[in-house]
Amino acid sequence: MAQPFATVDDYIASFPAPVQEVLQELRRTILDTAPHLAESISYGMPTMSLDGKPVVFFAGWKHHVSLYPLPAGDAEFSRDVAPYLAAKGTVKFPLDKAVPLELVARIVTLLVERARGE
Numbered sequence: 001m002a003q004p005f006a007t008v009d010d011y012i013a014s015f016p017a018p019v020q021e022v023l024q025e026l027r028r029t030i031l032d033t034a035p036h037l038a039e040s041i042s043y044g045m046p047t048m049s050l051d052g053k054p055v056v057f058f059a060g061w062k063h064h065v066s067l068y069p070l071p072a073g074d075a076e077f078s079r080d081v082a083p084y085l086a087a088k089g090t091v092k093f094p095l096d097k098a099v100p101l102e103l104v105a106r107i108v109t110l111l112v113e114r115a116r117g118e
Helices: 008-013 017-033 075-084 101-116
Strands: 038-042 045-050 053-060 064-068 091-094
Touching: 008 017, 008 038, 008 045, 017 045, 017 053, 017 064, 017 101, 045 101, 053 101, 075 091, 075 101
Parallel strands: none
Antiparallel strands: 038 045, 045 053, 053 064, 064 091
């Protein structure tokens, strides 16, 4: 089955302008936090990989953007992500509020550490 999007840019461009802005913010935050990650499309959504292995996915929806998977963290981290928890291993950030980019960076840092076996 062919991927519906060839690039992350194609994926983001498929959304209305306000959602594109939020998705670009997520993308920038992920890459600013872990510039060594490679971009691709996997499972029909933007995927950031390390050494060919997916580390973090993000996706846009009608009323929110999501980040997958959610890493384990300490009690403070768990408390900070609690308002955004959706399905197991997923956080949802509503489009009508600012995305907590510092929290996104913490999630990405933990995911990269896990991928490296740290």
